[in-house]
Amino acid sequence: GNSVTQMEGPVxxxxxxxxxxNCTYTATGYPSLFxxxxxxxxxxxxxxxxxxxxxxxxxxxxxxxxxxxxxSFHLEKGSVQVSDSAVYFCALSGVxxxxxxxxLTFGQGTILTVHP
Amino acid sequence: DAGVTQSPTHLIKTRGQQVTLRCSPKSGHDTVSxxxxxxxQGPQFIFQYYEEEExxxxxxxxxxxxxxxxxxxxxxxxxALLLGDSALYLCASSPEQGLNTGELxxxxxxxxxxx
Numbered sequence: 001g002n003s004v005t006q007m008e009g010p011v012x013x014x015x016x017x018x019x020x021x022n023c024t025y026t027a028t029g030y031p032s033l034f035x036x037x038x039x040x041x042x043x044x045x046x047x048x049x050x051x052x053x054x055x056x057x058x059x060x061x062x063x064x065x066x067x068x069x070x071x072s073f074h075l076e077k078g079s080v081q082v083s084d085s086a087v088y089f090c091a092l093s094g095v096x097x098x099x100x101x102x103x104l105t106f107g108q109g110t111i112l113t114v115h116p
Numbered sequence: 117d118a119g120v121t122q123s124p125t126h127l128i129k130t131r132g133q134q135v136t137l138r139c140s141p142k143s144g145h146d147t148v149s150x151x152x153x154x155x156x157q158g159p160q161f162i163f164q165y166y167e168e169e170e171x172x173x174x175x176x177x178x179x180x181x182x183x184x185x186x187x188x189x190x191x192x193x194x195x196a197l198l199l200g201d202s203a204l205y206l207c208a209s210s211p212e213q214g215l216n217t218g219e220l221x222x223x224x225x226x227x228x229x230x231x
Contacts, residue, residue, distance in 0.1 A: 004158075034219075043120065044159070044206065044222040089158050103149065103172055104220065106158030 002027045004090050006107035013114050019077040021110045023064075023090035026071065031092040033057075033066050033073040034104070038087040047075075047088070080114045087111050118143065120223035122207050128229045129197050137192040137226045141209030148190040149220065150182060151206040159206055165190055166212060194228075202230045 007022040025033065035047040035057070048057035053068035062077045073090060090107040121140045129135050141148050147166045151159035161174035165184035184190045188209075194201055204227050208220035 036222075041224075043224040044208075044220075046219045049219065091158075102147070102164060103161045103174070104151075104159070105161070108156070108158045 002031065002092055002094065002105040004092055004105055004107035006088075006090050006110050009109075010111035010113060013080055013112070015082055015114055015116050016079045017114075019075070019080045019084075019112070021075040021088055021090075021112070023073045023075065023107060024071050025073065025090075025092050027092055027094070027105075029094070030068070031094055033064070034091045034093070035062070035064055035073070035075050036089045036091055036106075038089065038109075040086070044089065080112075082114050082116055085112055085114045120207055120209050120221050122205075122223035122226050124226055125224070126227045126229075128231060130231050131197055131199060133197050133230075134193065134195045135197060135228060137194075137205050137207075137228070139190045139192070139207030139209075139223060141188050141190070141207075142221045145209035145211050145221065146188050147210050147212050148184060148188065149208045149210075150190070150192045151208065152176075153204040153206055153225070155203070162192070197230045199230050202228060204228075 003026045005024050032051045034049045036044045037047045038044050048059040050057040050066035056065045064073050064075045087109045089109045091104045123138050149164040150162040153159040162176050163173040164171050168184045179195045181193045204225040206225045207223045210220050
């Protein structure tokens with residue numbers, strides 16, 4: 001079955017530091033890949049996505065590239081802010097017609113804390 | 117435009133009891149999914165409803181059941197509660213055609229504690 005593995009956390013950084021959160025996946029075919037973020041006291045929200053190999057998703061300064069050859073979708077940001085403190089989840093969704101279409105498989109989440 | 121709303125936000129039950137959680141999807145969304153998020157873990161897919169029918173189901177026992185109403189709102193029912201059912205239950209909605217993009221809109225969840 002499908003699975004997503006995220007780097008073990010938590011991650012603590014100083015403001016303006018570079019961020020990388022690793023994510024690898026196991027899936028059949030060509031899943032769509034996502035990063036969701038959960039800010040304190042809020043629901044999960046989509047941060048960025050990529051639907052095919054070599055696609056780069058980007059939003060709010062965050063980027064992730066769909067690497068089919070390494071089955072990875074690492075999240076990066078060049079300069080983090082205190083407001084980026086949240087829990088980040090990598091996820092995948094199966095292709096249309098497949099058994100996992102329309103449902104997300106999540107990683108365990110990475111807690112990011114950014115200090116001033 | 118209201119997003120996904122869930123109720124109640126918190127509740128406490130004892131083992132063996134039954135619980136019903138409710139969800140109103142985002143306006144214009146006709147597909148509702150439910151996820152269970154244990155403490156420190158990622159959300160796990162429970163099931164998905166579309167056109168008032170369960171369309172997909174994750175690896176959860178029959179104690180977990182659901183319903184979708186004609187107005188697209190949904191309920192999650194859990195019978196014979198176990199301590200291990202303590203978790204944050206998330207409702208997510210999307211337009212049916214939006215499933216292909218994978219973007220789900222999540223509520224803030226219902227925190228269930230089983231004693």
